[in-house]
Amino acid sequence: xxxxxxxxxxxxxxxxxxxxxxxxxxxWDLTVSARSEGPLQERxxxxxxxxxxxxxxxxxxxxxxxxxxxxDVHVEAYGRLDALVLNAGMGSIxxxxxxxxxxxxKLYAINVRSxxxxxxxxxxxxxxxxxxxxxxxxxxxxxxxxxxxxxPLNSAYGASKAALTSLxxxxxxxxxxxxxxxxxxxxxxxxxxxxxPLADQVDPGAMIDPADVAELVVALTRLGRSVVVPSIxxxxxxxHLWRA
Ligand SMILES: NC(=O)c1ccc[n+]([C@@H]2O[C@H](COP(=O)([O-])OP(=O)(O)OC[C@H]3O[C@@H](n4cnc5c(N)ncnc54)[C@H](OP(=O)(O)O)[C@@H]3O)[C@@H](O)[C@H]2O)c1
Numbered sequence: 078x079x080x081x082x083x084x085x086x087x088x089x090x091x092x093x094x095x096x097x098x099x100x101x102x103x104x105w106d107l108t109v110s111a112r113s114e115g116p117l118q119e120r121x122x123x124x125x126x127x128x129x130x131x132x133x134x135x136x137x138x139x140x141x142x143x144x145x146x147x148x149d150v151h152v153e154a155y156g157r158l159d160a161l162v163l164n165a166g167m168g169s170i171x172x173x174x175x176x177x178x179x180x181x182x183k184l185y186a187i188n189v190r191s192x193x194x195x196x197x198x199x200x201x202x203x204x205x206x207x208x209x210x211x212x213x214x215x216x217x218x219x220x221x222x223x224x225x226x227x228x229p230l231n232s233a234y235g236a237s238k239a240a241l242t243s244l245x246x247x248x249x250x251x252x253x254x255x256x257x258x259x260x261x262x263x264x265x266x267x268x269x270x271x272x273x274p275l276a277d278q279v280d281p282g283a284m285i286d287p288a289d290v291a292e293l294v295v296a297l298t299r300l301g302r303s304v305v306v307p308s309i310x311x312x313x314x315x316x317h318l319w320r321a
Contacts, residue, residue, distance in 0.1 A: 078210050080129060082155045083298070084108040084147075084199070086138060086191075087165030089116040091269035092219055095291035096162055101127040103295065108132045108151040111165065130155075138165045138191035139183060148198035157206045158199055160298045163192040163218040163241070168271045170230040181233040188237035192218060193244060200257070207256030213302035216259040217294050218245050225263050225310055226319035238263070242308050249305050256302045264290050264311040265321035285313050 083100050087093035088109035097109050101124045109124065111117045114135040121133035134150050136143035151158065167187045169180055196203075196216055203214040223231040224238030245259035252258070266272050268284040290311065297306065312318055 079157075080104055080106050081159035081211065081298070082106045082108075082157050082206075083160040083162060084110070084151050084158060085162040085164060086110045086136075086147075086195070087219075089113065089120045091271065092267060092287045092290050093162070093164040094120055095287050096164060096294050097124055098127075099291050099295045100160070100298070101125075101129055101131065104129060105159075106130040106155060108134055108147075108154065110134045110136045110147050112137045138195075139167075139187045141190075141194060144191050144194045145198055148195055152199070152202050156202070157209070158202045158214060159206055159211060160215045160217060161196065161199055161203065162294060163195065163216065165191065166219065166271075168234055170234060172230060173232040176233055181236075184233045184237045185240070188234070189240045189244070192241055196244070196248065200252070203257045204252070204255055207302070213256045213258065213300070215298055215300075216245065216248060216257065217297055218242070218259065218261045219290070219294070220245075220261040220263045220308070222263050222265040222310055222312060222319065222321045224261075225308075228321050231321075246307050249307055253305045258300075258302070258305050260297050260306045261308040262290060262293055262297075262311065263308055265313050283313060283315075285311060 085097045088097040089111035117133045121131045124131045136147040207214040220242045221238035223235035242261035245261040248259040266284040268281040
């Protein structure tokens with residue numbers, strides 16, 4: 078069998094970097110993406126040390142031309158896609174009463190619309206890969222527990238992640254019989270740069286380890302075509318099962 082291939086967005090740091098690293102260590106070829114070229118190239122260099130192909134494509138998931146270009150560069154380079162990991166995302170909190178609608182639009186563009194456009198554009202190659210020797214191709218979205226159970230100050234972020242989870246569910250209803258299946262992984266607080274500003278409210282040591290999120294994503298890539306896992310909530314230990 079030829080090496081499996083993944084495209085991971087938001088792969089320069091945090092959860093995405095760990096997903097890319099675990100996939101590279103398991104023998105996958107990769108396209109990795111993020112906005113800032115320097116940190117992305119640095120990450121790509123580290124990933125290359127595993128001995129497999131790594132292509133770094135700087136792209137802003139808030140800009141549709143970048144999203145389309147990312148998909149096209151991937152297809153041109155590899156011609157197959159075993160796992161599309163929709164991980165790039167933006168966090169922003171504020172009271173429902175005065176959260177700016179413009180900021181809502183930006184969250185929605187980055188957290189939902191980019192995943193929609195990227196999946197649409199890559200669906201032909203996902204289908205083609207699923208019809209090949211492995212028999213399946215995965216779309217895995219890093220969504221959020223706040224899209225499953227509401228949290229104060231998370232109206233826009235939670236709504237964007239609920240929409241992302243819904244996209245995975247609908248994709249399964251249309252494509253899973255052809256072997257393309259989707260899962261929304263929905264973690265509570267994960268100890269990354271994104272949650273660093275919350276460190277005075279929640280001890281980062283009590284948050285989910287980003288390596289555990291990455292481990293779950295990689296485990297999903299190992300499943301065959303006989304099962305659909307629409308979504309998986311992940312919470313930190315404690316009495317509040319559905320609280321981020
Ligand atoms: N941390 C949490 O508590 C938590 C919980 C649940 C879900 N999540 C989700 O997990 C995903 C990863 O978050 P993280 O905690 O690992 O965040 P992070 O450490 O801040 O990393 C975010 C990654 O995404 C890239 N990125 C950000 N905005 C982008 C954009 N507009 N276009 C392209 N790439 C972009 C960043 O690189 P550049 O800045 O260079 O673009 C970076 O590589 C996000 O979707 C987030 O919503 C996080």
